[in-house]
Amino acid sequence: MNLLNLETPCLVLDRGKMEKNISSLHARMKALGVNLRPHGKTAKNIDVIQIAIAGQSGGITVSTLKEAEYYFGHGIKDIVYAVGIAPVKLDHIANLMKQGAAITVLLDSVEQVRFVAAKGVEYGLSIPALIELDCDGHRSGVPLGDSLLMEIGRLAHDEDGVELAGVLTHAGASYQCKSIEEIRAVAETERYVAATSAGVLRQNGLPCPIVSVGSTPTAWFAEDLTGVTEVRAGVFVFQDLVMAGLAVCDVDDIAISVLTSVIGHQKKKGWVITDGGWMALSRDRGTAAQKVDQGYGLVCNVEGQSLQNLIVASTNQEHGIIADRGGNEVDWNSFEIGSAVRILPNHACGTGAMYDKYYVTDGSTEITDVWSRVNGW
Amino acid sequence: MNLLNLETPCLVLDRGKMEKNISSLHARMKALGVNLRPHGKTAKNIDVIQIAIAGQSGGITVSTLKEAEYYFGHGIKDIVYAVGIAPVKLDHIANLMKQGAAITVLLDSVEQVRFVAAKGVEYGLSIPALIELDCDGHRSGVPLGDSLLMEIGRLAHDEDGVELAGVLTHAGASYQCKSIEEIRAVAETERYVAATSAGVLRQNGLPCPIVSVGSTPTAWFAEDLTGVTEVRAGVFVFQDLVMAGLAVCDVDDIAISVLTSVIGHQKKKGWVITDGGWMALSRDRGTAAQKVDQGYGLVCNVEGQSLQNLIVASTNQEHGIIADRGGNEVDWNSFEIGSAVRILPNHACGTGAMYDKYYVTDGSTEITDVWSRVNGW
Secondary structure: OEHHHOOOOEEEEEHHHHHHHHHHHHHHHHHHOOEEEEEOOOOOOHHHHHHHHOOOOOOEEEOOHHHHHHHHHOOOOEEEEEEEOOHHHHHHHHHHHHOOOEEEEEEOOHHHHHHHHHHHHHHOOOEEEEEEEEOOOOOOOEEOOOOHHHHHHHHHHHOOOEEEEEEEEOOHHHHHOOOHHHHHHHHHHHHHHHHHHHHHHHHOOOOOOEEEEOOHHHHHHOOOOOOOOEEEEOHHHOOOHHHHHOOOOOHHHOOEEEEEEEEEEEHHHOEEEEOOOHHHHOOOOOOOOOOOOOEOOEEEOOOOOEEEEEEEEEEOOOOEEEEEOOOOOOOHHHHOOOOEEEEEOOOHHHHHOOOOEEEEEOOOOEEEEEEEOOOOO | OEHHHOOOOEEEEEHHHHHHHHHHHHHHHHHHOOEEEEEOOOOOOHHHHHHHHOOOOOOEEEOOHHHHHHHHHOOOOEEEEEEEOOHHHHHHHHHHHHOOOEEEEEEOOHHHHHHHHHHHHHHOOOEEEEEEEEOOOOOOOEEOOOOHHHHHHHHHHHOOOEEEEEEEEOOHHHHHOOOHHHHHHHHHHHHHHHHHHHHHHHHOOOOOOEEEEOOHHHHHHOOOOOOOOEEEEOHHHOOOHHHHHOOOOOHHHOOEEEEEEEEEEEHHHOEEEEOOOHHHHOOOOOOOOOOOOOEOOEEEOOOOOEEEEEEEEEEOOOOEEEEEOOOOOOOHHHHOOOOEEEEEOOOHHHHHOOOOEEEEEOOOOEEEEEEEOOOOO
């Protein structure tokens, strides 16, 4: 199989680039003496995750129970479900635990401790729970210094059916940073909030075996992880244009791209029309607020080499409009009607979610494997 | 089954609202004396499309060949594939035609006529082709008055393997209209461009049996469709917040919603945290440019009644942040941790694409059916 014969749009994965991205973060984690718990939400695929956990403890993070069930079905037992828990999901979790999965849930309220505990008792389980901490004000979690930490911690420790496993935080604000220095500062805050909160629990006689932090930018640029037991990151396996804009990677490191066909020219407007619209690329415009706005994606030739000035400037559901970002004339001969181009995505998670599989290449246009994705919930 | 027992997030379809939306557009088309060719790209489900084609000619529109194959497998033969054709898709189309499907392709270049004709000859088929017209400058198509129309038309008529079936245009610009009057004017332009171009072909001795126009807003507000043989529309089956912002429907007409669980409170910020993030709602922000910005969606209670001032103000991958748009205090008792809420989507196509099925209700929280969706390509 060759990329040139595939129906478009479809998702292409360059295995060599992915392996390089994974080994780069492994080296950084090793230097800092911390275990990596890869987040399965980006790849949603066991082949990628098996490469990402090699040399680590073997535990992973997930964003859905569908991922949890899928990865457990492929032999991974130690799973942190890193979205605040809801009662309608607990039977599913308890059933997976009864089959041998070790699933840790996340919570930041007394109510959640109570319903997790009740379900644990019902199933004769002690469900491990991490307390979510808020390190940057961007969504969930207990803020540093809030007495709620000890209230939740004490209850989770005392109640039957639930087990206090530690603390977890995520510096989502790192995606909005404007410089490496800023990411380093956010990483240090993420570490400080987690380590300090763990200290509060321990000083009050409670256990806190897990101190979990992470986002791809903070994992990449953290300089010190004292007090942290594990780092979570997902996007790093593929990287994307948002990460390139944050200096986490180069554009050439991005391992996934969308293969599309040229289906028209609007020469007076300087537009190349493709069949890669927002359904194919996702609506993610994560680079819009960065120094270089990449539109809906950066254009590459079919071999995967980026054409610096050409971006997907606009999209409809099944149509992409490629234009030169500087308004220069397009080289129409490079975009013959019926020819193929590849588009690097703003956000690997968002673009990946539009596909049920990867066409894996070794860097050429030859396809070496087809790997599935586990989308949905 | 009841909505209250479902794992969240998931997609809910109110069948009664959908049937009302469909019969409303049917009545409008009947009054204008034109056939409706429903677009299967929104529902991506045969049960919805069977209701939408009742009383019409039975033909449909699709946005992917996966839809074409799926609908054909459910007995629908007359299918317009309304995305400019690429050569890598022609074997798939030819194989479906060999099995009995009548698939019409779309094109706006001489190159496309040539490769369609060659493939038709290869398979011993005459592949019907519509010439795409540009009625609003928003993406593909031959502009009104361009000599390319006759060039393509003549070639498609003369070549073996391809058959000139008519013209097609789509007033995508209708989504950006600011008033009903503006939509009516766009609808008239859409009609005028299609009917006039059809006239040019016919005056020059070429056949033009099909004159196809459509978008949900122009279909809804068109006052005259003289010269048009069929109207295409997709979103109307469900409607959405963008359509409500265009006065095509009321918020209460919207037939799909995302069921999510409340997983946390950030009371000082006035935030209710849910498990419905952008993966569940899509990244579509189609109401951002409208008079009323609905954020990532409008919040309803679990029975589906909208809570006027509460929107999903912000999202992460698996987290939604509900806030009052006026900054008023949230009624926390209505959003207990662990309770369920429903979110009306900005764009039915974008949100639907994140799910592989609908939980169909009769308006209560009881689930009467589960209908699948055919996503991807």
